[in-house]
Amino acid sequence: MLSVEMYPSLALGPQRMGDCFYRDRQASAHMPVFPTACDVAAKVLPPRLLPPLPIPNDTTTKTPKTDVRMELENASLWKQFSSVGTEMIITKKGRRMFPGLRLKLSGLNPSLRYILLLDIIPVDNSRYRFQGGGWQAVGGAEARLPDRVFIHPDSPATGAHWQSRTISFHYAKLTNNTLDSQGHIILHSLHRYQPRVHVIEARDVLRWGGGQHTFVFPETQFLTVTAYQNNKITELKINSNPFAKGFRDDGMNSKKQRDARQKRKISVSTDPLDIVNCDPCDSTELQPITTGTDLQALALASLPQLPDPSCGFRPEGDPYQDTLVPEHQLDLGQAFMASQISDIGISMVNGMQDTGGSEVENHMIERSDTIGEPSYTSTFSATNSSSFPLAPLPQSSSSFPSLPVPESSDTSNPQPIDYPSILSSSPTLSSSSSSTPSLQQTSFTFPTPPPSSASSPQSLLSSTPSVNTYHTIAETISPHTSTDASFPAQPSTCQSGLQDQISVHSLLIQPSHTLQGEPITSGNNSSIDQSSAAFTYPNIFPANPDPAPVTAQYFPNYSHPQAPSLSCSHGAPTSFAFPSVPPHMQNLSFSNVSPSSAHHALHLPNLSHQAQAASLASFPPSSFTHPSSSLPHPHPTFQPSSCLAVSSSFQQSVSSAPSMAPTAHPQNLRNASTSSYPPVEIGAIPQFNPSAPYRPEMVLHHPSLLPQLDPSIPSSLPSSTPPPTLYSAFPSYPLRLCQDPHSSISIPFRHLYRQPQHGHTHPQGPYLDMSSRAVF
DNA sequence: TCGTCTGGCACTTTTGAATGGC
DNA sequence: AGCCATTCAAAAGTGCCAGACG
Numbered sequence: 091m092l093s094v095e096m097y098p099s100l101a102l103g104p105q106r107m108g109d110c111f112y113r114d115r116q117a118s119a120h121m122p123v124f125p126t127a128c129d130v131a132a133k134v135l136p137p138r139l140l141p142p143l144p145i146p147n148d149t150t151t152k153t154p155k156t157d158v159r160m161e162l163e164n165a166s167l168w169k170q171f172s173s174v175g176t177e178m179i180i181t182k183k184g185r186r187m188f189p190g191l192r193l194k195l196s197g198l199n200p201s202l203r204y205i206l207l208l209d210i211i212p213v214d215n216s217r218y219r220f221q222g223g224g225w226q227a228v229g230g231a232e233a234r235l236p237d238r239v240f241i242h243p244d245s246p247a248t249g250a251h252w253q254s255r256t257i258s259f260h261y262a263k264l265t266n267n268t269l270d271s272q273g274h275i276i277l278h279s280l281h282r283y284q285p286r287v288h289v290i291e292a293r294d295v296l297r298w299g300g301g302q303h304t305f306v307f308p309e310t311q312f313l314t315v316t317a318y319q320n321n322k323i324t325e326l327k328i329n330s331n332p333f334a335k336g337f338r339d340d341g342m343n344s345k346k347q348r349d350a351r352q353k354r355k356i357s358v359s360t361d362p363l364d365i366v367n368c369d370p371c372d373s374t375e376l377q378p379i380t381t382g383t384d385l386q387a388l389a390l391a392s393l394p395q396l397p398d399p400s401c402g403f404r405p406e407g408d409p410y411q412d413t414l415v416p417e418h419q420l421d422l423g424q425a426f427m428a429s430q431i432s433d434i435g436i437s438m439v440n441g442m443q444d445t446g447g448s449e450v451e452n453h454m455i456e457r458s459d460t461i462g463e464p465s466y467t468s469t470f471s472a473t474n475s476s477s478f479p480l481a482p483l484p485q486s487s488s489s490f491p492s493l494p495v496p497e498s499s500d501t502s503n504p505q506p507i508d509y510p511s512i513l514s515s516s517p518t519l520s521s522s523s524s525s526t527p528s529l530q531q532t533s534f535t536f537p538t539p540p541p542s543s544a545s546s547p548q549s550l551l552s553s554t555p556s557v558n559t560y561h562t563i564a565e566t567i568s569p570h571t572s573t574d575a576s577f578p579a580q581p582s583t584c585q586s587g588l589q590d591q592i593s594v595h596s597l598l599i600q601p602s603h604t605l606q607g608e609p610i611t612s613g614n615n616s617s618i619d620q621s622s623a624a625f626t627y628p629n630i631f632p633a634n635p636d637p638a639p640v641t642a643q644y645f646p647n648y649s650h651p652q653a654p655s656l657s658c659s660h661g662a663p664t665s666f667a668f669p670s671v672p673p674h675m676q677n678l679s680f681s682n683v684s685p686s687s688a689h690h691a692l693h694l695p696n697l698s699h700q701a702q703a704a705s706l707a708s709f710p711p712s713s714f715t716h717p718s719s720s721l722p723h724p725h726p727t728f729q730p731s732s733c734l735a736v737s738s739s740f741q742q743s744v745s746s747a748p749s750m751a752p753t754a755h756p757q758n759l760r761n762a763s764t765s766s767y768p769p770v771e772i773g774a775i776p777q778f779n780p781s782a783p784y785r786p787e788m789v790l791h792h793p794s795l796l797p798q799l800d801p802s803i804p805s806s807l808p809s810s811t812p813p814p815t816l817y818s819a820f821p822s823y824p825l826r827l828c829q830d831p832h833s834s835i836s837i838p839f840r841h842l843y844r845q846p847q848h849g850h851t852h853p854q855g856p857y858l859d860m861s862s863r864a865v866f
Numbered sequence: 867t868c869g870t871c872t873g874g875c876a877c878t879t880t881t882g883a884a885t886g887g888c
Numbered sequence: 889a890g891c892c893a894t895t896c897a898a899a900a901g902t903g904c905c906a907g908a909c910g
Binding site: 868869870871872873874875876877878879880881882883884885886887888 | 890891892893894895896897898899900901902903904905906907908909910
Binding site: 335336337 | 869870871872873875876877878879880
């Protein structure tokens, strides 16, 4: 239904420029190329697209009222892994994530269409090594890899569609192949990453506008590995992932069986004709026999399996003898299978019409998936469960903002968990969005959560340490973010994640839902603690001319030194420099901007960084040894289960900024008004020196640069609310889209993303250049 | 020598085509 | 002819492991 032809007038947004830019940068690894061909091409854009950006003079401009909330359904499973130190295998061909991101969305306009994106960004600029039973940062991170974004196959779909079912990104694959052409997310091994989920209001895939929300779940941070380092993680994976069922204790590929086979193998090598000791389950063991005579091999191959106590094979181990097969294992598998059955193939057309008619059915399936309960009890303690060591603060070589994103629900914990919400600095993001556990249950039954008004929000700040809280950062960031050309090579004193100001507008508490494919204890109350709201990143820069830097709200128990909550002073309304964007874009900045101020512009609130910092702050304290922290002040540990929520509207944050400290610090992520942490001057921290050549990727969101939305279609944004003038792109982590190979989207839609179909081959994957006219 | 990565292996699950019954 | 359920095989997803690589 959707086709390129439908959008002949598509205008290339500024964000895409940045995306295009990355290719060139990637080619040079550490040496960012600037300006890039894309930038040059941007210069030739029709002048009509680049009218002077009006200076926002309305300091009271409100960001779109949005209470979009996202819950991580399988949060409990994620927490189990994170408590140990989540490791994700990456392979050349691509490896799925496990646990996967299973999300529930609410607060969307049912009639509007949205695009859901998943990207994974580095948490820090460190490389890790598993030593002494823990992960330790052992050096600097490698050059940043191509930024790729995984588009949910249902995208675009109506808000009703997204809210009517569990959203899963299990099709997304991770790879360490820098030349991957399959569109997988490229990551470095032995690095720490944080997934993010973006919800973008879009008229269609080529018309993005309105609000954007980015959600980060700190517990979904993970370390990439090519082989599991921590045996506990392996054990968790085997017991949680149905595909690894064979490696369970009762599986045919279990350690015992393998050891027995290995033992027999040795025995066979000694006596190749020892047929008695041959494990009938291991065809490889026939190999030595085949060396004897072909007749022997054929005869053996046709023989029925024989129990052989000496080789570990047991008749009871025969899967066909169901009476001896443990049932709990089956539960897990069934649960996962059910989850896999979940709706994936929603066509765009259906998405338009989908009103969630099958909500009940979907939830039934979802719940069925969660029947299987992992034998592991979540150890994700609220106070000190983080298994990831804190990376040393970025020194100078590179700045990687850290942002977390996870999903999972845990029913293992029968105790109801409150989901306090961070007090929103923005009036539009009041704490009312939080919901009580009872509401969570209700939302579980009905995919579309009831109005949040019924919920009883709990202040995150006031929450007790034991309370699992997730902060939601509402965000209107434009998906078309510019890339940071200088990112890999530029030493940055203003770390992307650290320097950016973070404004936590609200902590949205969401009821948890049972997860698909995730082990869940059961029941209604299980859902309570399973879901978690995500951090949302405000992408709108305040129209408020107040030059005072916005202070990021404190995140409780934030303990990550590198989690840069340092806010760079941003004269949001006044002037911004965009080194990474084409010159004309840079000129779009506002009055009062001087060449010298460009640097400060670089330190303008980087929402992505903010979110990253927030996510880090909320990540459970590391139980692993970690290099000395460079933070000048020790920080109380952040509640492991809590999730930071950052208002999507930067303007909102700005409006509330007056109450905030003038400078931002990782500690300042929490609401300054309630925070017990004194604001820290950025300048006091050498690593966060604003003078660093960090180049922001903030993207101007000028109306002329954005496709016009059909006014006839209701928007989630208040009609009276002017569109955000600025989108705080993810400075160092621009969105880069790639199509899910299993996408259910119609061919024309896929055509927009899949490079093979598009005819543009590129070693870096399915990126569309400007000539493709694709916004992504 | 050590740490890391790769490809193949065995096992399991998922997926879709083929088949048959109503 | 259309729909549904079942069966089956191929594809894909797992962790493990030996060997290769730097």
